[in-house]
Amino acid sequence: MRALAWHGKGDIRCDNVSDPKIEDGRDAIIKVTSCAICGSDLHIFDGVIPSMQHGDVIGHEAMGEVVEVGKDNKKLKVGDRVVVPFTISCGECFFCKKGFFSGCERSNPNREMASKLWGNSPAGLFGYSHLLGGFAGGQAEYMRVPYADVGPIKVPDGLTDEQVLFLSDIFPTGYMAADYCNLKGGETVAIWGCGPVGQFAIRSAFMLGAERVIAIDTVPERMAMARAAGAIVLDFKEEDVYDRIMALTNGRGADACIDAVGTEASATGSFDSLVDRVKVATFMGTDRPHVLRQAIHCCRNFGTVSIVGVYGGFLDKIPMGSAINRGLTFRMAQTPVQHYLPMLLEKVQKGEIDPSFVITHTAPLEQGPELYKTFRDKKDGCIKVVLKP
Known part of the structure; x- marks a missing residue:
């Protein structure tokens, strides 16, 4: 065959x-x-x-x-x-x-x-x-x-x-990403990655009661598809994601953040993303967790970070101090x-x-x-x- x-x-x-x-x-x-x-x-x-x-x-x-x-x-x-x-x-x-x-x-x-x-x-x-x-x-x-x-x-x-x-x-994965956010209705959910899983996460978040979905990407076709679903779209190459999310949430942060990108994240002008690339290229690291770091920082106190992007090994420089001191919940799975x-x-x-x-x-x-x-x-x-x- x-x-x-x-x-x-x-x-x-x-x-x-x-x-x-x-x-x-x-x-x-x-x-x-x-x-x-x-x-x-x-x-x-x-x-x-x-x-x-x-x-x-x-x-x-x-x-x-x-x-x-x-x-x-x-x-x-x-x-x-x-x-x-x-x-x-x-x-x-x-x-x-x-x-x-x-x-x-x-x-x-x-x-x-x-x-x-x-x-x-x-x-x-x-x-x-x-x-x-x-x-x-x-x-x-x-x-x-x-x-x-x-x-x-x-x-x-x-x-x-x-x-x-x-x-x-990808439909169950996107749905699980939103399900793991423990939505009760009226929340703001930020989703990194408007690829296929991200698209289903956007629609699933709305189905589960989210009031607003903020979708982060830079590919025009993906952003257009996210916008058509009702999401507020941020282009990470054009604006500071953290500043914009804080502005949209009156400084509180998103109620839940979904990492639908995973190990091969990239970000223009981001120092930590550049360091990740160098580490992976020189076999000093296994993954590029820029999105996960950003999702942690953009999540409100006692919010949830839902991870469905694939990671394979050991992640460097994860801001656990932020997560612990602000009471974040992590949910993730295959x-x-x-x-x-x-x-x-x-x-x-x-x-x-x-x-x-x-x-x-x-x-x-x-x-x-x-x-x-x-x-x-x-x-x-x-x-x-x-x-x-």
Whole structure:
């Protein structure tokens, strides 16, 4: 089959690879009808995610039609149309039973490797390094889904791929970002990053009762999309973000701040961002947490900082003195997608949101390598890429 495979920094290829096979009775094989390039995939493309190996099939936003089912899987049948969460979860362990599916204790076969870096292991993820299981991803014609009696959700008739594909990751992630802000109604929420996850966080914050959303970015197309959703938009290249947020909140700060950027943050004229770049380039640091620092400073006393941008290692110069002395709450996670799926699917069915609004590019799988570059470089108005294997 054809699949997008990683061959080093900046080197994604459309290769011919072996078809997946049933390896466990709970598995399923799906024929991928739609998949997407996620902002988190760009960290792989840029070479900042450790333990990738040449030829690894990537991608963790996928859906399709079930073509084979393991003998112990009673949930799915051949012909079912499903969306596949990017988190792989057993449904039976301590964390899965509590709804913390992204903390699954069983699904990462390389949990010892992850534990050495992070102290313990999260769930396995599709197409996202051997640190997180080495599972082949969904930017391919076919995909093996472990624990397929827990993860995939069946798609009701009448909904297009484009309406439901993003239930695999970015819609639940954006919703979780807002959910973690503990909104009661009437709040001001500041969101760094107007990429796909940020766009869903903006709309989710409004759905959950925020009165104002302040969206921070510098890419015109992203800012226009955020503005269309009702957000107040700040261009970090044109104005001081801290000063502007303080002015908008009468000096108090935002009630909640969402970091939807993560490890590859950049900021024009920012000294700390420049130092981060130098440290990463010289292997003296692992991440560039400029946005997280700024979010902490812009959050009001006893406010919440919600982190959904991906960080991989050890963050330098985080202003914990500010956070501790002002009583901030931090909420963060890889999204327990299965926890949010039924509720978010219902919102799509009711017409409360059509997730397809974020799509700017649709193309065959073979164009994936070039579209990785387009997405990474923010060219051609690219906000979200959907691929059709």
